[in-house]
Amino acid sequence: MIQYGKQLLSEADKQAVLSVLESDFLTQGPQIIQFEAELAQKVGAKFSVAVNSATSALHIACMALDLQPGDSLWTSPNTFVASANVAVWQGAKVDFVDIDPRTYNMSVEALEAKLEQAAKTHSLPKIVMPVHFAGQSCDMQAIYELSKKYHFKIIEDASHAIGAGYQDKMVGACEFSDITVFSFHPVKIITTAEGGVATSNNPDLVKKMQLFRSHGVTRDESLMDYDMETLSPDGGMWVYQQVALGLNYRMTEMQAALGLSQLTQLETFVDKRHQLAEVYNQALAELPLTLPYQQDFQRSSYHLYPIKLAEHLNRKTVFDKLREKGIGVNVHYIPVHTQPYYQKLGFKIGDFPNAEAYYQKAISIPLHPGLTEEDQQNVITNIKESLI
Numbered sequence: 001m002i003q004y005g006k007q008l009l010s011e012a013d014k015q016a017v018l019s020v021l022e023s024d025f026l027t028q029g030p031q032i033i034q035f036e037a038e039l040a041q042k043v044g045a046k047f048s049v050a051v052n053s054a055t056s057a058l059h060i061a062c063m064a065l066d067l068q069p070g071d072s073l074w075t076s077p078n079t080f081v082a083s084a085n086v087a088v089w090q091g092a093k094v095d096f097v098d099i100d101p102r103t104y105n106m107s108v109e110a111l112e113a114k115l116e117q118a119a120k121t122h123s124l125p126k127i128v129m130p131v132h133f134a135g136q137s138c139d140m141q142a143i144y145e146l147s148k149k150y151h152f153k154i155i156e157d158a159s160h161a162i163g164a165g166y167q168d169k170m171v172g173a174c175e176f177s178d179i180t181v182f183s184f185h186p187v188k189i190i191t192t193a194e195g196g197v198a199t200s201n202n203p204d205l206v207k208k209m210q211l212f213r214s215h216g217v218t219r220d221e222s223l224m225d226y227d228m229e230t231l232s233p234d235g236g237m238w239v240y241q242q243v244a245l246g247l248n249y250r251m252t253e254m255q256a257a258l259g260l261s262q263l264t265q266l267e268t269f270v271d272k273r274h275q276l277a278e279v280y281n282q283a284l285a286e287l288p289l290t291l292p293y294q295q296d297f298q299r300s301s302y303h304l305y306p307i308k309l310a311e312h313l314n315r316k317t318v319f320d321k322l323r324e325k326g327i328g329v330n331v332h333y334i335p336v337h338t339q340p341y342y343q344k345l346g347f348k349i350g351d352f353p354n355a356e357a358y359y360q361k362a363i364s365i366p367l368h369p370g371l372t373e374e375d376q377q378n379v380i381t382n383i384k385e386s387l388i
């Protein structure tokens with residue numbers, strides 16, 4: 001099976017993991033600190049906080065921005081369920097903003113219209129979470145301008161988009177957001193097996209996220225509460241305080257070492273994805289498909305290459321034909337609000353028609369840096385045959 005997405009590991013990547021196993025620290029050691037520093041530098045953010053998944057990163061981002069029962073978070077229906085789930089965990093209300101039918105990203109016009117309505121009923125969101133679908137950045141400046149008018153915070157779910165650009169900066173620089181989150185799951189751009197990171201330029205948010213990823217416990221005296229009587233009034237080296245309620249979302253040293261090694265290949269991986277996408281753009285141009293439309297203020301990381309079938313084509317038929325031929329196609333995404341869990345929360349089919357219409361015709365075809373020319377030609381041939 002030619003997979004739709006897959007990790008590409010070098011000898012250096014494997015050695016990096018092995019050498020950690022020979023070292024003193026398997027967790028909470030020097031690799032994490034270095035990974036956080038190099039990642040922040042790479043994307044142009046002041047800080048980064050590495051954790052055991054992007055889901056965890058999204059969760060501590062919501063916690064740091066104080067998302068609580070009674071608050072709401074709005075995201076895109078065209079995303080993985082985790083984007084919405086983290087807000088539900090905080091007891092907040094989740095709502096969605098329909099997508100732009102060209103980019104499949106949250107529509108800025110739909111966001112503006114929904115905000116205008118919400119302002120009238122005093123139900124504005126505390127957080128808006130745009131998702132950079134397939135690696136293409138949303139129009140963050142436009143969303144940021146709306147945040148000034150309607151006073152919401154912004155978390156970018158950039159799980160697909162490490163290595164992508166927006167205007168003259170990298171996604172993750174947080175020029176137009178409070179926090180940006182990347183995923184390192186093996187199908188994403190670079191991997192740590194499981195893993196994720198939150199970047200930010202705000203030291204207060206970063207301190208909070210560091211606390212929340214590790215039980216709410218600190219050894220940093222500046223974060224400690226000296227008004228409380230503690231059991232260690234003599235302040236010995238063993239002293240730590242729990243000053244908040246956190247979780248254990250820590251990344252291991254092996255993962256951080258793999259991440260550091262993978263990070264050195266980020267540009268190579270993204271360039272390779274662009275080359276492969278260009279081949280698809282040429283080879284599939286004349287077929288009854290809509291190819292991924294690219295806005296010119298951004299440079300995609302091409303996490304996915306979603307094709308949208310013409311109206312007369314049946315998605316299941318085409319999908320099954322491709323799978324039978326060993327082409328590991330996939331579908332991104334079943335709109336989150338149509339999942340049984342979210343329907344039980346009150347959402348209905350028909351609530352976000354653009355996301356639903358896109359989903360009905362979408363197929364993600366194989367795209368990853370290890371895809372050979374031969375395999376790609378095989379994908380192209382089979383797509384052509386499957387549309388007849």
Ligand SMILES: *Cc1c(COP(=O)(O)O)cnc(C)c1O
Nearest residue numbers: 053054055080082159183185195
């Ligand atoms: C992969 C993904 C996540 C979750 O990432 P994990 O690292 O697997 O937790 C969240 N949002 C989007 C859009 C994703 O694609």
